[in-house]
Amino acid sequence: MKESIYQTVCPGCGIGCGLYIREDNQGAVSIDFFKSNPVNLGKLCRFGMKLPHYFSSGAFCKADEPSSMEGAIRDAAARLKGAEKVAMLSVGNTTCEEHMAFERIAKTLGSAVHTGIQAYSKLPPECHSYLEGMPFQDIEKANKIVLFIDPYVQYPLLVRRLLAAKRNNSHIISVGTKELHLADENLSITPNEYSQLGLDSNSVIITDLHPHTDANDIIQLLNLSLETGAKILTMKPFVSSEGVNRISKVKTTSKGLSQMMDEVKKGNIRTLVLLDSDPIELMPDTDETVKSLKKLDNLIVISSRKSPVNEIADVVISTEPLYRKAGTFMNTEGRIQENSGTGVTGINAMSSLNKELGSEEFEYGQLHEQVMAALTNEGQKSGYSKIKNLATAKQCTGGYVLKYLYNPFMWFNQLDDNDFVLINLNMVRSLKLKKGGQISLTSENGNIKMRYRVEGMPDGLILTARKLPIAIAGTTSVKVEGC
Amino acid sequence: MVEVGDRLLGYATDPNVRSKGASGGLVTAVLAAALEKGLVEGVVILKRIDEYEAVPVITDDVQEVLSSGGSMHAVPVNLAKYVVGKKVAMPGKPCDVRGVIEQAKRNSVDLSNTYIVGLNCGGSMHPVLTKEMLIKMYEIDPEDVVGEEIEKGKLIFKTKSGEEKSISIDKLEEEGYGRRESCRYCDVKIPVSADLACGNWGVIGELAGNATFCEVMNEKGKLLLDTAIEAGYVEVRPADEKSISIREKVNSAMLKLGDEWKEKVFDEIPDKDRLKYYIDQFADCIDCGACKEVCPVCSCGPDSKCTMFHSLADNYKMSMYHMVRLLHLSDSCIGCGQCADVCPVDIPVTTIFRRFANPAQKNRNYMPGMDLKRPPFLEVMLK
Ligand SMILES: Cc1cc2nc3c(=O)[nH]c(=O)nc-3n(C[C@H](O)[C@H](O)[C@H](O)COP(=O)(O)OP(=O)(O)OC[C@H]3O[C@@H](n4cnc5c(N)ncnc54)[C@H](O)[C@@H]3O)c2cc1C
Ligand code: SF4
Ligand code: SF4
Ligand code: SF4
Ligand code: SF4
Secondary structure: OOEEEEEEEOOOOOOOOEEEEEEEOOOOEEEEEOOOOOOOOOOOOHHHHOHHHHHHOOOOOHHHOOOOHHHHHHHHHHHHOOOOOEEEEOOOOOOHHHHHHHHHHHHHHOOOEEOEOOHHHHOOHHHHHHHOOOOHHHHHHOOEEEEOOOHHHHOHHHHHHHHHHHHOOOEEEEOOOOOOOOOOEEOOOOHHHHHHHOOOOOEEEEEEOOOOOOHHHHHHHHHHHHHHOOEEEEEOOOOOHHHHHHHOOOHHHOOEHHHHHHHHHHOOOOEEEEEOOOHHHHOOOHHHHHHHHOOOOEEEEEEOOOOHHHHHOOEEEEOOOHHHEOOEEEOOOOOEEEOOOOEOHHHHHHHHHHHHOOOOOOOHHHHHHHHHHHHHOOOOOOOOOOOOOOOOOOOOOOOEEEEEOOOHHHHOOOOOOOOEEEEOHHHHHHOOOOOOOEEEEEEOOEEEEEEEEEOOOOOOEEEEOOOOOOOOOOEEEEEEEEO | OOOOOOEEEEEEOOHHHHHHOOOOOHHHHHHHHHHHOOOOOEEEEEEEEEOOEEEEEEEOOHHHHHOOOOOOOOOOOOOHHHHOOOOEEEEEOHHHHHHHHHHHHOOOOOHHHOEEEEEOOOOOEOHHHHHHHHHHHHOOOHHHEEEEEEEOOEEEEEEOOOOEEEEEHHHHHHOOOOEOHHHHOOOOOOOOOOOEEEEOOOOOHHHOOOOEEEEEOOHHHHHHHHHHHHOOOEEEEEOOHHHHHHHHHHHHHHHHHHHHHHHHHOOOOOHHHHHHHHHHHOOOOOOOOHHHHHOOOOOOOOOOHHHHOOOOOOOOOOOHHHHHHHHHOOOOOOOOOHHHHHOOOOOOHHHHHHHHHHHHHHHOOOOOOOOOOOOOOOOOOOO
8 A cells, every 4th residue: 555655846847836746556656736835836737637647658668678777878888988979968857966967977078968949049148047937926916918828738837827917907918829818918910019019117028938949039029128128937848947048058059959950960960868858759840850860870868758769769778757856946937846756866877877988976965066056046137238130041921831839748749639720710711611520731741631629810820739740840831621 | 332423522542642633632543543453454644744735645554643643724635535445544524524425425435444534624724825824914934833723713823932823714714815715615514424523622621622522423433433442542531511512503603604605605696697607717727637636526537428528629618528527516516625726727616616516406405425325316326
C-alpha cells in the first residue's frame, strides 16, 4: 500500500503550476492537487490533468536497454572528444540545476548552451530584461489588458487571472488570432493601428516568447510599451524557460531552434547535444526535422522522458522523471519553486561526463547555489530606445493560411482530443461544410482531411492545436475544399 | 462493551495522542487500534506538510496513524476516492462519508470492509485564502500559526508566541473569507451515515478541548470502539443529557444557518433565463476534466457518459460533458465543493450543480450518501 508522493511543478508551460505526483509501488503515476500552492491553488489545466500519460508514454528509449549508464556516458564522452561543430540545446524543460550542469559541460567543450529562442539575439541586449516575467497578481490589478495570445489554449492557468482582472473592472482586448470569450473587445488590427488600443502605464500587454516567435512581433510590442508605458508580460512555454533564459550568458549570440536545425541540415553543426529538448517535437515539420537530424555525426541526448529523438540518437543518457529530481524552477512570474524530489541521476551523469571529458566533477549542492545566485540577482534595468523593425521573411499572405496554435500538447507531442481545425463561419458557409463533416487541406507537403470547429476568426485563417503533416512551418499556405 | 446508539465522551489513553488530537485524540486512537488489531489492512490519514497543506495517504504503520491527529480546517480534501477497492479505516467529514456511501451504492466500495470514523463538520477553508485572511484580518504571519480551532462561531488561531486571536465566522464570511461556499450551505453536519460520529460539540466543562463526543451509529461502529477500548487505546464514559442537548442545539443552529445561506446563494432564476444562466456559467470552461476527476460520487471511470459524448470539435454552446454531468449527478451530488475547488478558471461548479440537483433531490425527498436503503432515483442500485 506504500506510495511515494512528490511535490513538483507541471512541465506543461512556464506558468509552473504546483502539484503532487503519486507513485505507487508498481510505478503507476497519478496526480493530486497541491491546494496551498500560490501559483495555481492546486488547479490544473487539461495538460496538467493528463500528466500521468506524459510521464508514462512515448517512444522507445535507448536507456531501456540493459546497457549501463556508465556505458552511455563513456560513449558520449568518446564522441564528444575532438568533435567539431558541436552545438548544445536546452530549452528549459528540466531543472535549472541540470541546465547549469549542462552549461558546465559546454564550458569544458568550449561550446555554449542555446535555449532555442532566436528573438533574443535580434534585440538590443538592454531589452532582454524587459522580456522577463512579472507577478501574475499584477495582471489582476491592470486597468487594461491586451492579449496577443490565446490563454485558454496556450497558457490556461492565466485565464483565472484575467477573469479576476475583469471582476476588478479591467478592460480586456484580444488582438490574437481568434475571438476570446473573456475579452471585452476582439480586434483584428495591424501594428500600425496599435495606437487605437489606448494603453497607459496601468495597462499590461501579454504576449509570449518561444522558439518560433518572430522577433518583429516582440519589437512592435516593446515599442508600444515604450510609447505608452504599458508593462509587458512575456509568457514562456517550458517549465524552466524563465530560469534558463535568465541564467543564459549567450543571449546576444543565442541561436534559435530553426536556425540550429538549418545549420544541422547544411552540415554546419555536426554534433548536437540535447538536454530534455527534442527538436522532433519542437519543430513544426516532423519529417523534415528527422531527416536533418539523421545527417549528424553525433546526436547525444540527455533526457528524463521517452520522446521521439531518443529513437534516432546515437547515445541516450536517461535520467529520472522530472518530478523525482532534486531541483529548482523559475516560472514566468519570476517565482522560484523547488521539487521535493531528491533524485540526482541527471546531475551525477553530467558530472561524470564532464570528468570523462577531462574537467572537474560537480555536485548538486554547488549547482543549486549557483542557480540561486543567478536567479536572485536582480539586475538593474537600463532603458531602451525605439527599436527598428527587422527585415521580414516572406509571409504567407492571401489565400488560406494554416497556423499553429502552439500549446503544451503540441510542444510535447502529446495526444489530445484535438484532431480538428478551427475555422470561421464564413468558411463553413462558403465551402458548404456539413455538421460533423470534414474540410480538405492541401499544401506542398500533401493533403489531409480534418474535422472542424467554428470560432470567431479572421477570414482565410485556419488554426490547429496539433501538428499536421501538411505543415511546413508555423504558418503554411494551403488550399481548402469541402468534403 | 458499547452498544449501537450509545452517546459517549471519550479520549485517547496515550497522553501524546490526546494532546495532539483535535479534541482528545479518540479518532486517532480508534483508527490506530483498528489497524493494530487487524480489523483493516490500512488507514487513510492526512499527512501534514504544514498548517495549510496535507496529503491523504494510506498507511499500514500504526505509529504513523498515531502521529496523524488534529483537524485541518484549511485542507479541503475529500477522502472518499482514496478508499475505493481497499480494506481500510478512514476518518471522514460528512461529505467524505457521503461520497463513500454513494460509491458503495455502485459497488465500488465494499462497506463491510470499510470502517468510517465520522467527524462533525462546520466547514473547511481554502488554504491560500486562509493565508490571505490571516494577513488581512488577523494581522498574523501565516508562518507563525501553530494551531486553529472553531469554537462558539469563532475561528481561533494560535501563534508560536502563545497568542490567540479570534474573529467571528460571520464577519470573516462577510469579507469573502472563512468557509468555502459549499460548506456554508452544506446540509449534513453530523455524519450519521458513518460508523461512529465524532466531534467536539457537546464536550463541556473540564473535558472541553480534550475529549470527543462519539455516537455509535451501527455494528461496525460498535466493533471499532470495542476494539479500541479492549486494546487500551481509548477510554469512554456516557455523555450526560446536557452534553447531548448542546450537541443537538448546535447542530440545529448550524443547519438553520445553512438554510439561510441556501436562500442567499440559490436566488430564483426566471425560467426564461435559466438556459442562458447555465451556458454563461460554463462559457470559460477549458475542458480540463478536473471536476469529474475529483467528484467523490462519480464512479464511471475514464470511459464515462459525459466524456464519451463530448468532443472538443463540437460547436455546442454548452458542452455535452456538462449537459450529461448536470443530469447524471442530479441524483448523487452531495455538494462537497471539490469540483469548484479544483476548477482552473474558478467556475463555481458546485453551486451550479447544486442549483440543478437541489429541486430534483428535494422533490423526491432524497438525500444522497445517507444510507444504502434507497436507490439513486436515476439508477439501479447495484449493492
Ligand atoms: C474540517 C473540519 C471541521 C470540523 N468542524 C467541526 C465542528 O464544527 N464541530 C464539531 O463538533 N467537530 C468538528 N470537527 C471535528 C473535530 O475537529 C475533531 O476532529 C473531532 O472532535 C475528533 O477529535 P479527535 O481529537 O478525536 O480527532 P483526532 O484524533 O485529532 O483525529 C482527527 C482525524 O481527522 C483527520 N483530519 C484532519 N483534518 C481533516 C480534514 N480536513 N478532512 C478529513 N479528515 C481530516 C485526521 O487525519 C485524523 O485522522 C471538524 C473536523 C474537521 C476536519
Ligand atoms: S497551465 Fe501550464 S503549468 Fe499549469 S497545468 Fe497547464 S500546462 Fe501545466
Ligand atoms: S461540504 Fe460539508 S462536510 Fe464537506 S467540508 Fe464542507 S461543511 Fe464539511
Ligand atoms: S458534482 Fe461537485 S459538489 Fe457534487 S459531489 Fe461531485 S464534486 Fe462534489
Ligand atoms: S473543472 Fe472547470 S474548467 Fe475544468 S472541466 Fe470542470 S468546469 Fe471546465
